[in-house]
Amino acid sequence: MRLRYSPTSPYVRKVTSLLIEIGLEDRVERVPTNVWDPSSDIVRINPLAKVPTLTTDDGQVLVESVVICEYLDSLPHGRPNLFPREAPARWAALALHGIADGTLDAGISRFLEMRRPEGERSYAWMERQSGKVQRGLDWLDGAVDTWRDPPTIGHITVGCLLGWLDFRFPGEDWRSDRTRLAAWYDDFAARPAMLATVPREP
Ligand SMILES: N[C@@H](CCC(=O)N[C@@H](CS)C(=O)NCC(=O)O)C(=O)O
Numbered sequence: 001m002r003l004r005y006s007p008t009s010p011y012v013r014k015v016t017s018l019l020i021e022i023g024l025e026d027r028v029e030r031v032p033t034n035v036w037d038p039s040s041d042i043v044r045i046n047p048l049a050k051v052p053t054l055t056t057d058d059g060q061v062l063v064e065s066v067v068i069c070e071y072l073d074s075l076p077h078g079r080p081n082l083f084p085r086e087a088p089a090r091w092a093a094l095a096l097h098g099i100a101d102g103t104l105d106a107g108i109s110r111f112l113e114m115r116r117p118e119g120e121r122s123y124a125w126m127e128r129q130s131g132k133v134q135r136g137l138d139w140l141d142g143a144v145d146t147w148r149d150p151p152t153i154g155h156i157t158v159g160c161l162l163g164w165l166d167f168r169f170p171g172e173d174w175r176s177d178r179t180r181l182a183a184w185y186d187d188f189a190a191r192p193a194m195l196a197t198v199p200r201e202p
Pocket residue numbers: 008009010011035036048049050051052063064065066
């Protein structure tokens with residue numbers, strides 16, 4: 001399998017950390033891809049020009065990190081599944097994933113807007129996205145006491161969200177008013193899968 005990836009992308013990190021959690025990291029060749037380069041050949045396999053993009057061994061191209069993650073978790077691996085098969089655990093995992101991934105989407109939207117030249121930037125848009133991030137983090141802080149082992153795709157996505165916030169907004173303190181979430185993240189960030197996938201500039 002081939003994974004088009006970037007080391008700064010939190011969506012890619014969902015995939016690479018899941019691969020380590022399930023012990024399949026050696027099954028995937030990683031192909032560095034700059035999605036912002038107009039000449040990137042990513043468009044040949046993914047018209048949306050996004051990472052992560054996975055090409056499976058039988059040539060199927062998969063996009064959307066959650067779809068890629070579920071595909072990989074469906075392969076034989078002998079570890080606990082990160083996508084529980086049965087309700088209600090499945091829906092709890094996907095509900096948590098939905099809030100964490102949506103919070104990440106809002107953070108990315110704010111970040112991309114911040115990077116636009118002054119004059120093209122909308123502060124109202126950034127404010128709107130920032131509100132989603134703050135409310136998403138509050139929601140996670142309110143839910144954290146209900147989380148149990150083993151981790152699911154929901155927890156992986158929360159970890160990738162918080163790691164990305166620290167990476168892109170190091171001066172913004174999300175922890176002080178969310179001490180339960182911060183304590184959970186201290187433990188989660190020490191998992192080998194998280195330590196091996198810390199975001200970094202290429
Ligand atoms: N919902 C998608 C989001 C993927 C995504 O937006 N990736 C970013 C990198 S962090 C990207 O490739 N952006 C390029 C673009 O939007 O043109 C997923 O979960 O895979």
